[in-house]
Amino acid sequence: MNIVIIEQNKIYRESLKTVLDQVSDFNVVYDSDNTASLEDLRDSHVHFMLIDYNLGIVKCSETMNKAISLWPDVRFLLLTTYKEEHIFQSNKMSRIILKNATKKEFECQIKSQAV
Secondary structure (H helix, E strand, O other), X not given: OEEEEEOOOHHHHHHHHHHHHOOOOOEEEEEEOOOOOHHHHOOOOOXXXXXXXXXXXXXXXXXXXXXXXXXXXXXXXXXXXXOOOOOOOOOOEEEEEEOOXXXXXXXXXXXXXXX
């Protein structure tokens, strides 16, 4: 499963990439603090995106719309610092996860949404 991570905090992003790459069948194909190079992945199939909610609701929505235009079946998981409710108009957005979640929690959340 190819995964993209969009996270502002470089240390957290790199740590999350390292953790997810340890899970069999998970492959982080892109990690960045922005979406500027997503077009470079057009020929790859991305199955899942983890997006930092601290980007703001507008940027998160734009990121999801851009991803859906590239990979119509992509699924999303918002990374949040605090447990709170987030509402998105996209039916592709169904889950949030706390940034301090365990490796097992990330694995279960991602696998439960696999297409």
